[in-house]
Every structure is written in structure tokens, then in C-alpha cells.
Amino acid sequence: MLMAVGSLTVMGLALGGLLGAASRYLAVEENPIEAELQAMLPGSQCGQCGYVGCAQAAAALARGEAAVTLCPPGGKSVAEALALKLGVTVDLSAVEDKGPQLARVTEEICIGCCRCLKACPTDAIVGAAKQIHNVIQDACTGCGACVDRCPTEAMNLVPMPVTLQHWIWPKPAVA
């Protein structure tokens, strides 16, 4: 009885100590703010910021290596949110906010090469070889990854059209 209790206690202490040591020495370095920053980014992994994806961009932001204005699809609102989170002041007048944009295929010059649809991070382009491609508007994030791939300049970004459902009452003029 005493033997069993003793051996289990020794084992527990030894293994617990081992786990404790492992958690200290083998810990993966991660800044807790990274996850929060990543959640703020659009998440389409378009790579326009120069990093591989949004996770890497968030890591760079957390280390202070990247400017909060790095995300072109996010525009002014994302830059503002990032600046607020990181507690930095930023001059947003230089950030060009074109508003939400969508990719559009000029059907007359599309040759159906399939290059754009391989580049699309959200699978928003449908098409097949030698068939005119088209963009599913609801899935397009306006990241522009497809624009550079097009050999005939048939792919362009256009502002998202304002419909009755998207229209917002203007703010009353300040008295």
C-alpha cells in the first residue's frame, strides 16, 4: 500500500516536473496580440501586403515591422482598427480608400486562359479552358490577385455598385 502510494507520488512529481520544464523550454513563442490582429485582417491571404498571408502580416504588425496601412483591400477602416489596437497614431489622409471593390471580366477580350482562377484566394472566378471566365460577386473580396495574372488586361477592379440595400443615409450636416 505504502509502496504503491509512494511510487505513484514519485512518478507524478517526476512527470509533472518534466512537463513543467518542457512547457518552459520548448514553448512556441507567440505574441497573444497576433491572433487578434489576424482576426481584424480580411483573411483572404491575397499577399498584396508583401507577406505570404494574413497570419504572417499579423506577426509582422505585432513585432512592429509593418505599418498599419499595409492592407490594401482592408482600406481605411482596417488601418484605423489596427492603429487603435496597437496604440499607434497614423496619418490616414494618405491612405487611399477606394471603398469596396470587385473584380470584373471584360468579356470581349477574355481568352479563357484559366490563369486568374488559379490565383483567386476565394475561388470566386468560374471558368474553363477557352471559355469566358466570370466573377461570383458574392465571393469576390476585391483583393486584386487576379488582375496581374491576366495576359490580356481583361480583369479589372471596379467599385462595388451601390444598390438600395447598400445605400446609407448621409450624416446630417453639422450645425
Next chain:
Amino acid sequence: MGLFEKIFKPQWGVHPDDHKRPAADAALRFLPAPAQVHMPLHQHVGGAARPVVAVGQKVLKGQILAEARGNISAPIHSPVSGVVRAIGEVTAPHASGLDFPAITVDSDFADKWIELDAVADPFSLAPEEIARRTAAAGVVGLGGATFPSAVKFSLGKRLAVGTLIVNGGECEPYLSSDDRIMRDFADQVVDGVRIVMHAIGAAEALVGIEDNKPEAIAAMRKAAAPFPDVKIRPVPARYPMGSDKQLIETLTGKEVPANARAAEVGVLVHNVSTCAAVHKAIRLGQPLVERIVTINGGAVANPGNIYAPLGTLVDEILAFCGLREAPARLVLGGPMMGTHLKHGKVPLVKGASGILAFNAVEAEIPEAGPCIRCGSCTKACPMGLLPLEMAARIRSGHLEDAVEFNLTDCISCGCCAYVCPSHIPLVQYFVHAKGELEAEERTKLRSEAAKRLTEARSGRLEREAKEKAEAAARRKAEREAAKAKAKAPAAKNTEEASA
């Protein structure tokens, strides 16, 4: 009014000059079928209807032009007989002045109805069948909310609603279309109320009518006399009595919680005009293609109520009533919550209870001054909010702080802006802020969807790479097996040869 009501009369709201007469007392006039009507595909809450007719096709009055799309939607029917001229865009009755899709029908002036499927005894039908017929007739809430009525029927049935509240409040100044329908077609309204009660399984109906409409109350009392479960309840005239939450509280004493539907406190609200439309849809089989609309305002020569086909241009209806002068402002709906129209080339839609043509005096907007923190708006707010605090935060761009003050409970009734002695456009701030918040919500949903799509794509790419590698390995194994096979007989042959 009893002693109780005298002491505990509602503290909220405002009491504007109602301007309802003489328009409300003028006899109902019928607008002859116009040469052309434009039926918008989106006249209701929910998905826009999908056209089922082709350009050049002949249609009869009441024939379906576009079918409902999605669970919450409503079909559109032709208000005249004639030929489909175009499926294109017309200016929407919306403050933005943007275009939206509509079906244009040229009238042949015959006004020939399609064959109608009338029901002699609606009470022998199953409630589901009544909901189905109401949905097929394109009936939506005619008080202005334009929520598809049949969807509300099934909701009421599911949540076992005991009381049907019939909204005859019509608290907006200038408007009298509900007043007129109760005076002229009280029998239809009461029959519609009974059909709706049957559809939702309600035991009683309370018809709330503001006490500034004594003729309507008398007509409805007379029509409802044979039916003890339909109770006519005059309510004090006070804006916004016609808002569902306020009417429910006045009639039943129950308060609808924030972010909850009326059905959750055991009641369901339908407008009197909606009930009349349900009567027509079931008893006569007629889809919703016409409505009563109030034409009023200082610029109108003969104000009154007009029975007009939907899709008629506002300009044509105004011309029918005659204009004294060019209107300084056109409003669709009431002066408190209506929509400012940029011009009159806008079709009449299902939810339009009035068209107001204001003269310069009525249309004048006084210049806004600074807030003096008098608190008039907090007393007027029927939802018990603090408009001055919310507006100050929205003005400085802090929408989240305004939400802390329960901006989402605001019903945009406009009482705050009406009473403000500094003429601050309070409700305009709230409408703007609610639009911004909705846009933010949409962006959030969009980016969440983008994340899901990205993950699905990377999953697919991984799977494809794995499948490719597996296929390559399989082929390699097959090749090697074939090679080994080829080698083995060869070895056998050499063995045989050596032997």
C-alpha cells in the same frame, strides 16, 4: 376614457396637428387604369421577386408577373390587362433616388381579370391553406412595413399566438387611407380579421383605432357586432400609436422586449388594410394589385383618398387630383416617417399609404441650432431612449457609444426631431448611424465568408496534392510490379535454358 387612463395616460410620443381633414372626409375616388404601369420586383421585405413573363407577352389583370424568391418574399401581379412592354429599371420610391428593376405593362384599357379562384367558406380551409393562398396573392403588410403576411401567419401559428392586434391607429398626420378603408369597407376588414384569426389560431382580435376617427370606429363597431371575438378598441390619438410596440402596450399592457418580436409576448399585429387585402385574396381570389392611397398636402387642389392600381406613377395620381402649385416637396408615406421623393416619376408600391405634395410653407426646414439639453426629446421618445446623448456620440463618429445607449431600439419615429426646440435633425442621425452599423455588419459577414472560402480552397489544394502524390505512388508501384513480372518469366526462361 376611464379614470385609470386619465391618470396613467401615455407619457411618450407627440401630438402633432393631424391635418387629416378634409381629405379623410372626401369620398373615395377610383383612378381609371393608366396607360402604363411599372411594377417593381422588390416591394416587400425579403428577396426580390423573379420575373416569369417575357417582353411582348399578353397578360391579364391579376396575372402573376414575378414569383417569390426565397422563404421571405412575395410575388408580383399585373395591375392591368395588356402587354408586357419592358423589364427594366425605374426610380425607386426611396430617399436615395436610385433605380431598381421593374416590369412595365402597357394597358389595353379592358381591365380584364384573370380567372379567379374564390373560396366561399374560408373557415373550412386549413390554416396552412389560407397562408398559402395569401402568399400566392402577394399580400404584404400594407401599413408600411411590407413584411410578407403569410410568413407572419405561420410564425403566429408556430408560437401559438392568442391575440390578434389589428392596427387601425394610423397615427401619421395627413394620412387617412386606413380610416377610409374602415369607413367604406368595414365588412371586408372585419371578414379579413376573422380569416387571419383562423389562419393563426387566435382566440380574439383587438382592433385599435385612434379616437380621432369616430366615423371609422362607428362603422367598424357596426360591422363587428355579430362577432363577439372581434373587439373594437378606441385608443388615444397620439403619435406613434400606430407603431406595433406602442399599440400592443396600450391594448394589452404587455411590453415587447428589446430585440424580440411581438409574437413572443403572444400577440401578432396586422394592419386593417392588410386584413382587407387578405379578405380579397381568400374570398375573391384577387391578388394584391390595387390599394387606397391618400393624396394630401398644401399643393394638392382636391385632397382625398384614391383607389389606384399599383405601379401607377405618382405624377399621374397627383394630376388626377389636380395641383394648385408645383409641390415644394414630395413625400411617399407620412410626414413623420415617409420617404422624400426626388421627383414624381416613381411607381406606387404596395407599402405606400399616402403621397404628400407639400407647398413651400409646409416644406420649410428650420435651421438647426445647438443642443440646449432641455430634455424634450427624452420625454417624447416612445422607446424611453436618450436621443440627445445618442446624437452627440454619432455626431462625433462614436457609433459604438451610441449603441451603448440602445440605438438599436430606436424605431425612427421622429418624435425627437419633431419636439426639438433647436430643430436638431436627431432622427436623421439615428437613421444614418443604423445604416452605418448595418454596413459594418455586412462587411463582417462578407469577410467571414471570405475566410471560409479561403480555408475551403486551401483544404482542396492540400487534398488535390495528396491525391496526386498517391496516384503517382500507385503508378510507380504498378510500374515496378510490371517490371518485376517481366523479369520473373525471363529468369524462369534462362533457368529452363540452362537446364
